[in-house]
Amino acid sequence: MKTRRVSEIGMAVIYSVLIAWAVISLIPLYWVFATSLQQPGEVDVMPPKLIPTVISRYLPLRLSGEAEEAAALVDGALESYRLLFRKTNMGRWFLNSLMISLCATTGILLLDSMAAFSFAKKEFPGRNFLFWLMVGTMTIPGQVLLVPMFMVVRELNLVNTPWAVLLPQLSMVFGVFMLRQFMLTIPSELMEAARIDGASEFGIYWRIMLPLAKPGLATLAILTFTSSWNSFLWPLIAIQKSEWFTLPVGLKTLQDQNLVNYSLLMSGAAVAAVPMIIVFLSFQKYFVKGLTLGGVKG
Amino acid sequence: MLKRIWKARSGYLFILPKFIFFTVFVLVPIIWSFFVSFQEYRIFGTEWVGLRNFRDALQDDLFWMAVSNTLRYAVVVTPCSVAIALILASLIHPLRPGAQTFFRAAFYLPTVASSVVISMVWRWIFQTRYGLANYFLSLVGIEPINWLHSSAWALRSVIIMAVLTPPGVGVILYLAAMGSIPESLYEAARIDGANRLMQWWKITVPLVKPTTLYLLIVSTIGSFQVFDQVMMMTQGGPGYATTTIVHRIYNVAFRDFEFGYAGAMSMLLFAAVIVLALIQSKLVSSDAEYKG
Numbered sequence: 001m002k003t004r005r006v007s008e009i010g011m012a013v014i015y016s017v018l019i020a021w022a023v024i025s026l027i028p029l030y031w032v033f034a035t036s037l038q039q040p041g042e043v044d045v046m047p048p049k050l051i052p053t054v055i056s057r058y059l060p061l062r063l064s065g066e067a068e069e070a071a072a073l074v075d076g077a078l079e080s081y082r083l084l085f086r087k088t089n090m091g092r093w094f095l096n097s098l099m100i101s102l103c104a105t106t107g108i109l110l111l112d113s114m115a116a117f118s119f120a121k122k123e124f125p126g127r128n129f130l131f132w133l134m135v136g137t138m139t140i141p142g143q144v145l146l147v148p149m150f151m152v153v154r155e156l157n158l159v160n161t162p163w164a165v166l167l168p169q170l171s172m173v174f175g176v177f178m179l180r181q182f183m184l185t186i187p188s189e190l191m192e193a194a195r196i197d198g199a200s201e202f203g204i205y206w207r208i209m210l211p212l213a214k215p216g217l218a219t220l221a222i223l224t225f226t227s228s229w230n231s232f233l234w235p236l237i238a239i240q241k242s243e244w245f246t247l248p249v250g251l252k253t254l255q256d257q258n259l260v261n262y263s264l265l266m267s268g269a270a271v272a273a274v275p276m277i278i279v280f281l282s283f284q285k286y287f288v289k290g291l292t293l294g295g296v297k298g
Numbered sequence: 299m300l301k302r303i304w305k306a307r308s309g310y311l312f313i314l315p316k317f318i319f320f321t322v323f324v325l326v327p328i329i330w331s332f333f334v335s336f337q338e339y340r341i342f343g344t345e346w347v348g349l350r351n352f353r354d355a356l357q358d359d360l361f362w363m364a365v366s367n368t369l370r371y372a373v374v375v376t377p378c379s380v381a382i383a384l385i386l387a388s389l390i391h392p393l394r395p396g397a398q399t400f401f402r403a404a405f406y407l408p409t410v411a412s413s414v415v416i417s418m419v420w421r422w423i424f425q426t427r428y429g430l431a432n433y434f435l436s437l438v439g440i441e442p443i444n445w446l447h448s449s450a451w452a453l454r455s456v457i458i459m460a461v462l463t464p465p466g467v468g469v470i471l472y473l474a475a476m477g478s479i480p481e482s483l484y485e486a487a488r489i490d491g492a493n494r495l496m497q498w499w500k501i502t503v504p505l506v507k508p509t510t511l512y513l514l515i516v517s518t519i520g521s522f523q524v525f526d527q528v529m530m531m532t533q534g535g536p537g538y539a540t541t542t543i544v545h546r547i548y549n550v551a552f553r554d555f556e557f558g559y560a561g562a563m564s565m566l567l568f569a570a571v572i573v574l575a576l577i578q579s580k581l582v583s584s585d586a587e588y589k590g
Contacts, residue, residue, distance in 0.1 A: 010494075014389045021386065022404040025464040028419045029408060031430060035422065044428050115316040124306030125299070130313065137324050139575055143523045143544045144568040147551050147561045148330035152322065171323035176316060201308040230412035232526050233544075237552055248414040252530065255418060262422045269418045273411040280410040284403060287410075291467055292474045 029273065036267035037077040043263050052077065080267035089242050090268060093250035100162055100246060101228040104169040108224050109217055111170060116179035117205050121188060131180075134173045143233070150237055164238035165246060169228055175220045178290075182216035183209065219290040222283045226276055247272045334561035351562035361563060363538050364546040367453055371542065372521035375460045380513045382461070383468025384506070388498060390469070391476045402473065406466030417530035420459040421446065424531075449539035452532050456540055459527065468513050475509040476502060515578040519571055543567050
């Protein structure tokens with residue numbers, strides 16, 4: 001397939017530029033983890049310790065048989081994490097974020113797939129109007145609606161409850177649009193056959209449509225989970241009680257209270273980043289598919 | 299008509315749950331936003347004030363400061379991030395699939411870690427005495443810079459962070475667009491004696507133009523809404539040196555509780571976004587003609 005050859009020198013240039021840029025891109029993430037493993041005294045030094053002591057010294061100590069010192073080193077490196085979970089509400093915030101993101105993902109998959117099924121495969125008066133009404137609002141950036149959104153949530157008495165963060169997410173339209181595009185490509189013959197066999201409309205949706213739409217659902221699930229986990233501005237507005245903070249809002253408070261304890265702050269940042277990194281590395285192809293489906297048609 | 303609606307009732311029932319949430323959290327706020335900006339909110343009841351909130355916003359120095367900061371951010375960050383995405387994708391495209399996957403992941407990884415996490419670590423990198431940034435500068439003999447606490451550098455710091463955070467989405471979209479360019483075009487160009495740079499400039503760049511336009515507009519709209527980074531790194535300061543439009547709206551609404559005034563500023567922001575979107579659709583349709 002690749003008939004256009006790039007000379008070896010050209011290849012070397014390409015690789016070195018890409019590797020250099022990748023290193024620059026990944027330094028901040030590396031620095032999160034490196035700083036989180038340093039003890040407070042090691043952080044405020046010039047020149048900075050580019051490699052945490054525990055990484056550079058652990059193996060030499062183990063190999064020279066000083067197991068106790070090596071264990072003490074690991075213990076010291078984890079000090080920030082211990083402090084984080086003992087002295088702050090981090091564990092609680094983590095669970096809040098996890099619960100809200102999981103519920104948002106489940107809810108959106110269910111609601112959006114039902115709506116998308118109807119828009120893609122059913123005929124009824126007003127269908128196109130309703131569809132374009134929904135899709136049309138996608139152009140309105142969420143930030144524009146902060147104030148009226150807050151007033152709605154206040155009227156419903158949801159402020160300072162996890163519902164205030166969860167429920168508005170269920171109104172997002174992107175998934176309906178994406179799943180409809182996906183379901184349009186699924187042939188209708190299977191549905192017709194099931195209908196002749198006496199399947200109910202819900203049975204057709206549940207037993208035929210959902211299994212066939214699995215790739216689209218997986219993509220939507222990943223995108224929803226990450227955006228829910230990372231959302232910051234709205235939870236910051238909707239929740240003022242520490243017990244219901246999500247992780248990003250918790251991190252903001254942590255930073256406000258520990259302005260200079262960078263090792264503690266970075267361990268908090270690491271706790272927020274690790275689940276996303278794991279999700280991304282395990283489901284990379286769904287990210288790619290979701291972006292190209294939701295984005296421009298080449 | 300009623301009979302037709304009754305016959306198609308299952309169609310409505312499937313949409314109903316989504317539509318309830320859509321109505322409560324999208325339609326009602328949209329309609330409400332029109333009223334909010336013409337009212338002043340007091341502890342007891344509200345008062346119609348006509349266009350006063352808009353007039354106040356347009357005469358407010360802080361609002362214009364926020365607009366100017368936001369524009370300065372958008373003008374640098376948008377072209378840089380789209381150009382970087384195009385260059386990175388062009389370099390990745392000729393590689394083997396395995397290497398492609400690796401670099402795509404490396405450039406997308408900072409995007410999946412939340413902006414809050416990335417902003418926190420950059421605040422630490424920009425720390426004046428012990429931060430990495432000043433350490434690297436000292437290696438090449440440059441005096442330390444007071445990044446986040448001087449009004450001269452604070453906004454530049456936020457911009458530097460945005461430019462150095464790789465445009466992961468852009469890289470992925472460009473790679474998809476480049477993958478759909480037929481190989482025969484390049485072959486024809488080679489027969490005509492075009493070198494690789496010429497091929498890139500005359501074939502690749504024009505054919506990924508829809509992606510470029512899309513990214514330009516999405517990235518501009520994104521820059522208009524920048525908030526997380528500013529909130530986490532500088533809180534809009536020092537003074538108002540890094541206050542952006544959304545940060546100003548946030549402060550007016552949720553610190554000063556002037557909902558009407560904040561609503562008016564939101565409407566102005568929305569108008570700006572709409573204008574951008576219209577320009578985009580113009581550009582895209584003229585591009586379709588060009589492609590024939």
